[in-house]
Amino acid sequence: DQKEQGIEIWLNKLQEALENANTNAVDFVEEFKLNLYSKEIFVFTPKGELKSLPKGATPLDFAFNIHTEVGMRTRGSKVNGKLVPLNTTLQSGDQVEIITSEQATPNQNWLDYATTARARAKIKSVLREEKKSVADDGKEVLRRKLKSQKISLNEDSINKMVTFFKLKTSLDLFYRVGIGSIDNTMLKDFASSYNNAFISFFKNRMRRTPVPEDINRDEITSKYDMLVFGKEEEKLEYKLSQCCNPIPGDDVFGFVSVSEGIKVHKKNCPNAISLQSNYAYRIISAKWIDSSQQEYQADIELTGIDNLGLINDITDVISDIMHVNMRNLNFSTDGGTFKGKITVVVKNKAILKKLTENLREITGIDKVTRI
Incomplete structure (x- = not known):
């Protein structure tokens, strides 16, 4: 009500000034432009309709004030008949015309041009939906590219990529892959870092305190x-x-x-x-x-709950306690669980049986199976 009363008073005084031959109408309008409400401005549509906007508003704010669809299709703007940028600050008394196009759509820069909550909320909503769509495609692209680098797309690798590329969320990661700002070269750099980190992680675990030896070597050979x-x-x-x-x-x-x-x-x-x-x-x-024993190769699969020192405990049992050679070791983790495959070289089945029994005793290991 206060706003409507203020507009009515302003219009009445403007009419009086125009009817008074002794008053300079242009000077009168300039005087009232910013003084009626210090936090509001009043602008006109091309048809003469009066619109109230917050002080500092831009043509883009004006467009969304008219209608959401007008705002969404904004291509340019004219103020007082002149083409101006969308981030131009409007003044009271300006006549504003919005140029629209069916091909126009909000982009990230619009958030720098808009000041009103209505306009910014609509722009952000459109950008969010667009970003989510691009991110969905980017996630599948990322999955294929990581597969070529022998890396699985899981919680662990995603978190490490978010940190590696200095991002905030996984959505940011997928989106940047989708638009191509994270390219093949950058992903290869990450893969190299990821694999080196795993090797370093494995070596650090290997340096941990060994499992107490409780097997007499004479039982084996x-x-x-x-x-x-x-x-x-x-x-x-x-x-x-x-x-x-x-x-x-x-x-x-x-x-x-x-x-x-x-x-x-x-x-x-x-x-x-x-x-x-x-x-x-x-x-x-x-x-x-021992010449009476002949070496042969065997593959062992292990599953269980991942915990700090697990790989070290496993390798201690195999190498330090059982004195069995390993030809290959491959572990992967997902959501706190692990799955591993180890290739060992043993001299007889008795040693292999003893090895699997001791591996089952390690905390965290759920299942040990010879493949």
């Missing part, structure tokens, strides 16, 4: 009666060195002598440092094995 040499574990002719008298089971290395072939020394032999320093090219690795 009753004797060591054969020496093998090099990475290929070849069976070669050798002689035991008399300076340190190695026996089966000792940590040893081979030294290729000029006249006596391979001489086997203990690693803590008094002559070991001298031989390894001066004749490194003649040193060959060696180890004792």
Whole structure:
């Protein structure tokens, strides 16, 4: 009511001024433009209709004030007959004309042009729906691109990507992939960082305190009666060195002598440092094995609840306690659970059975199965 009374008073005074020959009508209008309401302005449509807007309003605010559809289809504006930018600040008394187009649609810049709550709310609503549609497409694009990098799109990888690209939400991530601002090169950089982080994470877990050893090594291998040499574990002719008298089971290395072939020394032999320093090219690795056992490969699948130190506990049982070699190790986590596959090389089924029994005793492991 107060607003309507104010407009009526302003119009009455304007009419009086126009009818008074002694009054300069232009000066009168200029005087009243900003003084009637300090927080409001009054502008006209091309047909002469009066519209009230907050002080600081723009042509875009005016468009949404007329009708939402007019605002949505705004392409440009004229003020007092002149084409002006959509972020122009309107003044009381201005005549405002909105130019519309069926092809026009709100964009992100409009939020910088609009000041009224009505206009901004409508613009944000349209942008949200558009962003969600683009993000849905972007999510599927991201899934395919990560798959080519051997990475699954899950809660863990999404959270790491949001952090890596310095974003706030997963919606921002999917949207940027959808519009192409996160491209293949950037995703390859993330994949490299993600894989390196996993390797580092694995190594850190490997350094944790080992599981207490509760298995007697003699239960696994009753004797060591054969020496093998090099990475290929070849069976070669050798002689035991008399300076340190190695026996089966000792940590040893081979030294290729000029006249006596391979001489086997203990690693803590008094002559070991001298031989390894001066004749490194003649040193060959060696180890004792049980000739009655034949190695073969087996795949083990593990599932359970993920917890800190789990991988370290698993590798401790396999390598440090059971003294079993691993050829491959692959783990993935999802929502607090894990699934892993390990390829081991064992000497007989008894060792494999003992290994699976001890893996089942680790906290967090639910199931251990030989594939």
